[in-house]
Amino acid sequence: MQETLQRILEEYRQNEGNLITILQSLEAAFGYIPEDAVNWFSEQLDIPPAKFFGVATFYAQFHLKPRGRNIITACCGTACHVKGAERIINSLTRELQIPSGEDTTEDKEFTVEKVNCVGACSIAPVVIINKEVHGKMTPERLMKELKRLKKGK
């Protein structure tokens, strides 16, 4: 961890970064924003941790808890909404038995999250599975994809 933090700090200094670029680098490196990392940066830069968390909680891109190995993002844009995004999300949380109020399975295999719009409205409804865009999704097709992912572990 230490090495990664050092590298991010150097990038920050070279590129005249700011709090958002640091948090983006942390998110890219760890998949979430570890509290220890924030505290370390806070000391290095003499910026209170509250400033970091203020920014981190403002933007949807930052996560304060570790996320699953597979990340399934359901688009909730208007076009996806009228084409049945809710059914798709319901089928996902049901199938993966994600505890209510959470977005990740207990075994940290899957995270299900919603996104406002990925801008692929003409192939709605859209689901992104591990960064790959899948259009015209149905609950049935999604269940097949889930099976494939579960086997692949």
Added chain:
Amino acid sequence: MDKNIEIKICMGTGGMAAGGKEVMAAFQQSLNEAGIKAAVSENCSVHQVGCRGFCARDVLVDVVINGEKTTYQYIKPDMVERIVKEHIVGGEAVQDWTVKEDYHTFHEKQIKVVLADCGEVDPEDIDSYISREGYEALKKVLSGMTPEKVISSIEASGLRGRGGAGFPTGVKWDFARRAPGDVKYIICNADEGDPGAFMDRSIIEGNPHAVIEGMIIGAYAIGAMQGYVYIRAEYPLAVERLKIALEQARQRGYLGKNILESGFDFDIKIKLGAGAFVCGEETALIASIEGKRGMPRPKPPFPAQKGLWGKPTVINNVETLANVPPIIRNGALWFARFGTEKSKGTKVFALTGKVKNTGLIEVPMGISLREIIYDIGGGIEGERKLKAVQTGGPSGGCIPAEYIDIPVDYESLARMGSIVGSGGMVVMDETDCMVNIAKYFLEFTQAESCGKCVPCRIGTKRLLEILSRITDGRGRPGDIDLLITLSEDVKAGSLCGLGQTAPNPVLSTIRYFRDEYEAHIYDKRCPAGVCKNLLTYTIIEEFCKGCTMCARVCPAGAIVGEKKQPHRIVQEICIKCGACFETCKFKAIKKG
């Protein structure tokens, strides 16, 4: 047999989702394998191109032989071999797979200015852009136009901001030009946050150099030496292509020091948005580039006076900037020919929802909704009835079917209680509930409200609560008037555009679909059959064949019955997901 063969494969986000990469690999493999290249021609190339708008038909492939273009639709990798064999080698197009009449009617009424080169140029190859008059406008500007002349051309063209507000671009540039100070900035707002709009993504994915060229011209006009593209991290492909394009532009001397020997210095940096809808608002966007929470501040001072790091700053939307090079190349009058008196030029719309042909379209301002929906869009899916068109995303409103002959321009849509906005156009049919749509948008704006000002933070929350209880069947008499009063207060009292427009979806649906609200509140009924709590699913015994399909798809196990006997839904267990309704082949399930 010396043929000039070009194969263009659609590789926007839509094309890739449909397997564009695999199709491209299949073409390359198939062409190499059979030694086709050697057999038919040395001049055989396979290119990726950006979105041409009709993503629902992807993967779309153009095969151009000696200038003659054939377009194929729904292409999968295993179909490639036959195309190569019969068409490229044999000279006979595979008619089963080519696009039909409806593909052409989709394009007929469109006029492409911004999208003209999307689907034609290879977005990762600057020479491809240059071969289609790319960077000619920049050369024209730097070799003989003063900044004032550039600004007056843009003013004369009548170009207005395509991001939503419709502010005249030339006037904005002029403000920044006149603002005192040596350091100025130009920002391209590519934080396309409106759900249901994706033109900015497609333009950057399909023709990034047009945006860059527009930005350089804008920078020259206002006197900026540094520019930023603030782009959503949710658009990884657009970011990647933009990075490549910027690097190529630098290598060719279109960016950097002393551009084209003119003495003008300018460069562009990419700033990734971190996911906040409010950052589409100018002052919030500036705060976000500075690394802060993206919260808006009161205006004035306007960004053109005091923007990024306190310096004069112009913020233009992607589509606005992409309009600049063609205006400079062809002249302001050429551009002003399109459109209406106050809304000049063309506008790109994302036509989605319940129309047959979904996709990205570019039409002259002033075209009617009817032409868009029925001529370009091909009508409503499943021959159902059109109910409303939602324009302008969460800041816009719903226009009911009886008004589809109004012209689409800034003024007309505003009179209808909606806006052009960034250009989202979601078509809804009789199976869509207008109260649910209003609630959907309020869920969005309530979650995206930055929380700085009270009317927006608490007002949207209360609006959402009232809408939620109406859709849950707990609506009270007086709720409609309460919604209207509260909406007016939120509009009047909010600090920025988000709060000032957030109630629009509520007000416009009440204005045109008040009866639907009343049905929810007084009859506890959802006429469109969408709101779950107001729905019951029952099985009509005489139609049920006992095929057990419904029982098998029911995720809650709420359907009981013996094989070949009528089944029954246990209402206490039913979660009203509608899976049975969609599965039943005998129309034996009643929703209502």
